[in-house]
Amino acid sequence: MALQKLVWAELAVTDIDQALEFNIDVLGLREVSREGRKVYLSCDIDDPHAQLVLTDGGTGVRSFALGVDSEDELEQFEARLAVIGVTTERRSDAAPEQPTSVAFHLPTGQEVVLLPRPDRPLYRHPGFDTSSQRRGVGPADIDHITIAFSDDAEARAVAHVLTHGLGFKISDIFLNADDEWQAAWTRAGEVHHDVGLIRCQPGASLHHLAWTVDNMEHQKRAADTLASAGHLLETGPGRHGVGGNLYSYLWTPGGNRYELSAEMPRILGERTDPIVRKAGEFDAFSAWGATRPESFTHGS
Template sequence: MAIEKLAHAELRVPDIEKAIDYNVNVFGLKEMGRIGETFYLGCGFDNNYDLALTPGGAGIAHFAFQVKNDDDLKFYKKRVEDYGIKVEERTDAEPSEKKCIAFDLPATNIPIRMELITVEDRPAYFNPAFSPNRTLKGAGPHDLDHLGLKVANPKILAQFLESALDFKMSDIFMPAPGVYGAVWSRVQEYHHELAFMGGVGGPTESLDHIAFLFENIDHMKRALDMLALHDLKLEFGVGRHALGANLYAYYWACGNRYELSAEMPRVVDDQAETLIWNDITKSMSSWGVQMPASFKNGS
């Protein structure tokens, strides 16, 4: 049994019409469906959605990881229930979704819903020449890459993800021995698909950032030039993280922080020990770029 990949995320936004216009016409996603007041958008490489937008505030409403089949769902449902967490089962709840188990994560500031899902469209790999829904406009991300959550206790959440869902912890920031300030975790070979930070920001924050995959630094540069036509103001970057080593560029849009990400490294040794960092400033940039003071804030 194994969880396969980050599937999608649902964000709360203060103005749904502006958020749809931005994410479709500027960022380059395609509308994939609508249920009630929630709009579903995709990067276009398959028939599954990557980003849902819901009116009302900011931050993350829920996110999902994809599993292979119903047996995986049953296996992890029991694991989560054995942990003492209530699990809900749903069928065909969202576009292109077959089955789902949903539960609230422990140790968060406010409730954050996590799902494990099976999907109708399971391409063996992405082929840009045969992607059915690409719009080839706007910034044009390739896929949803990873999430950064704001939580109350990263250590408790890391223990749950590791013991119940088989996540592996790639890197941990420890400001003091045994104290988890932030964690970067993975389910397969890419360094991190779910990061989570604690100890800073407000008590109602749930999202640090949502990151989308770009091909390389040239793709990021073209995307940032496109975004500059629409009043882009970079918060941090362009740079390369020391922790994780991916390229990054952060900015705010529609009430939430976005990251353009490229060159996420693979963890070639699946049994590699977790790397521990005690200096968050050094970990954030291989090139010595200093984080802005605003970077402690989430949504």
């Protein structure tokens, strides 16, 4: 019994029309379906399923989905979550053409959906690359989500649900000067993180949603594409100190932050103990000396 990576995220946006214009015309996603003022978008030209759901009204993350291999595994996750006191709900309307799911809420309020995706490709074959057919920024896939928490107790409670309820492992924990959690990065499989946690202002639910780009050259082309459309980066390109992936960040129309991420490392072996680092001893933000922008502690 194991989880797949992030399948989709549902974000609230302040203006659905502006958000759609950006995500379709600039980011390069395509609409696959809609239900009223809720729109489903995909970055994969060969995948009929959405990786992003936009809902009109507000900001932040409403829910995000993690894939499971079969419906039989849903019952096992329900039992595992029940042991640690998490209430789950069976649903039949998580997304179009994806009728069966299990949903629950994290201690910070974000909804997590466990969704059977037996047809999800095990990997992306470089010999069948579709990058030449992408439009705009052209991300290859949804990459990870980093949710917001407001204090140490919330962060530890979320990590407990992810590790004991879903079988996640913690890759890194970053402590502030008071030895409280400032950030953490958790993984369902081998990649360094699928769900991150960053301390933000009270009331925020999302720090950023990340999209996979190919490499630094793609980062540069993406920055040029964004700038030519009038959208400037918040910070980057750069390489993170924790995790080591390449990054660029921007605030998007609709009120949420996106990351463009490349070269996400993989964790070797079955290591379960996280690496714990502390402010003042290690720069979690940048491996190259870039200064974290003041806005980076603000979520949506």
